[in-house]
Amino acid sequence: MKTVKTILEVRNQVQAWKKEGYSIALVPTMGYLHEGHASLIKRAASENEKVVVSIFVNPIQFGPGEDLDSYPRDLDRDTILCENAGANLIFTPEVSEMYYVDALTTVSVNGLTNGLCGAKRPGHFDGVCTVVSKLFNIVLPDKAYFGEKDAQQLAVIKRMAHDLNFPIEIIGCPIVREEDGLAKSSRNNYLSSKERQAALILHKSLTKGKELLSAGEKSAKLLKQIIKNELESEVLAKIDYIEVVDALSLTTIDIVDKPILVAIAVYIGKTRLIDNFIWESK
Amino acid sequence: MKTVKTILEVRNQVQAWKKEGYSIALVPTMGYLHEGHASLIKRAASENEKVVVSIFVNPIQFGPGEDLDSYPRDLDRDTILCENAGANLIFTPEVSEMYYVDALTTVSVNGLTNGLCGAKRPGHFDGVCTVVSKLFNIVLPDKAYFGEKDAQQLAVIKRMAHDLNFPIEIIGCPIVREEDGLAKSSRNNYLSSKERQAALILHKSLTKGKELLSAGEKSAKLLKQIIKNELESEVLAKIDYIEVVDALSLTTIDIVDKPILVAIAVYIGKTRLIDNFIWESK
Numbered sequence: 001m002k003t004v005k006t007i008l009e010v011r012n013q014v015q016a017w018k019k020e021g022y023s024i025a026l027v028p029t030m031g032y033l034h035e036g037h038a039s040l041i042k043r044a045a046s047e048n049e050k051v052v053v054s055i056f057v058n059p060i061q062f063g064p065g066e067d068l069d070s071y072p073r074d075l076d077r078d079t080i081l082c083e084n085a086g087a088n089l090i091f092t093p094e095v096s097e098m099y100y101v102d103a104l105t106t107v108s109v110n111g112l113t114n115g116l117c118g119a120k121r122p123g124h125f126d127g128v129c130t131v132v133s134k135l136f137n138i139v140l141p142d143k144a145y146f147g148e149k150d151a152q153q154l155a156v157i158k159r160m161a162h163d164l165n166f167p168i169e170i171i172g173c174p175i176v177r178e179e180d181g182l183a184k185s186s187r188n189n190y191l192s193s194k195e196r197q198a199a200l201i202l203h204k205s206l207t208k209g210k211e212l213l214s215a216g217e218k219s220a221k222l223l224k225q226i227i228k229n230e231l232e233s234e235v236l237a238k239i240d241y242i243e244v245v246d247a248l249s250l251t252t253i254d255i256v257d258k259p260i261l262v263a264i265a266v267y268i269g270k271t272r273l274i275d276n277f278i279w280e281s282k
Numbered sequence: 283m284k285t286v287k288t289i290l291e292v293r294n295q296v297q298a299w300k301k302e303g304y305s306i307a308l309v310p311t312m313g314y315l316h317e318g319h320a321s322l323i324k325r326a327a328s329e330n331e332k333v334v335v336s337i338f339v340n341p342i343q344f345g346p347g348e349d350l351d352s353y354p355r356d357l358d359r360d361t362i363l364c365e366n367a368g369a370n371l372i373f374t375p376e377v378s379e380m381y382y383v384d385a386l387t388t389v390s391v392n393g394l395t396n397g398l399c400g401a402k403r404p405g406h407f408d409g410v411c412t413v414v415s416k417l418f419n420i421v422l423p424d425k426a427y428f429g430e431k432d433a434q435q436l437a438v439i440k441r442m443a444h445d446l447n448f449p450i451e452i453i454g455c456p457i458v459r460e461e462d463g464l465a466k467s468s469r470n471n472y473l474s475s476k477e478r479q480a481a482l483i484l485h486k487s488l489t490k491g492k493e494l495l496s497a498g499e500k501s502a503k504l505l506k507q508i509i510k511n512e513l514e515s516e517v518l519a520k521i522d523y524i525e526v527v528d529a530l531s532l533t534t535i536d537i538v539d540k541p542i543l544v545a546i547a548v549y550i551g552k553t554r555l556i557d558n559f560i561w562e563s564k
Contacts, residue, residue: 105445163387
């Protein structure tokens, strides 16, 4: 496995692979990789002959006051994880390699980004779409892999790829959890042990919601209330949002009569964590 | 030469060509082709093994009240011109093939689109960038050709391709003029014979401007005034804008001490025409 820092090196390597007829996968990440990322890379390696993992903490998807500067980084650890999971190339550019000082172009997906994290993090998804477009054009993969934990991101990227005719299949992969249910996240690293314990409330509250839906409840309002009650039982938790939306359009729904996305964002201390599940109505 | 209407047909043809190792050119047009377009296709054919011409009147780059519905169309004539100029494939999709009813994605180049036509036609360049991104992803050309007559469009597309790392070389081709100096344009078709005569004032006024610069004038204000005086001498002409801007950043300048773009938009009757020249300071 090779690690490169320039666009030119990626292009040369991918071009050589394409000449050999190899299929190419891209797994875009911000590094500080965990088993969630490993599952993406393994899936990519099982479905493609060559896997490129990008590791790039993308400044333009962070808002003012967010954790850009403190976002954890550990390339040595990441390299081992990538190697073990079956990656063939790591692309880890400097910010100056990705953004010219005078860059002026933005890719936006409207509508889908109005609610959920899009409402709470203005500009976030423009930053995501712009960097992912760039990575698509740099790597030119056949398939690209994203985690379902960032459910809105996955929906937005799928829509962008579809709308702009990127010749790339976008594949979502299931959330990977710790044994106790906490969704794997690079940001879990911020948690003190007390907060780590408190963070279980995200998964617990969603499990309560699922139970309610299993019992036949159709009211989105009641569903949100149950999740809210559960989250509020944890004193270290501060709710950022609880949303019940159409799984495709991400628009708010009142009655659960089609596939829905139930998504939450919760501050545990200063750390903002997200979790979600998709519910397919019977 | 083949004419196809679906994205799938373009992709299949281009893929077959790429397998043979052929280089691919794209010439995006809105049809009703003239010698300006022919010059782009000929240049593309001289530098690439296969040339794709897209003919698509892109609705999202027209504003309310603009000439989307009346924009001239003549595919039979266009086909002959493409064939004679050396094209290998015409891609002429229906609107429904290019835009899903629920398309939500926009590509924007900020800054560069604030002035000139961007100021007069809000949303125009978002529409251009979005459709060109789509065409780039559909055709996957090595090189794409645009006319210098749409100087701002050329600057915007170059910037977009650069910012988003499209692996495509953007090539600008010189304005082609009628014998009497009028820049070739599909919209010249709208002009009555009286208006056609009046339209000469665009090129005449720019020629006056060039003469002033040749004589050593450095004041952008005076340059604009001379062009304005000339344009106002034609009663059928109504000035939309006269701009003197930095040729790269398209920002307004006061003193001519670097390469500049001198661009005008003028209504002749109801028809809006544009013309321009680049001036490299000595």
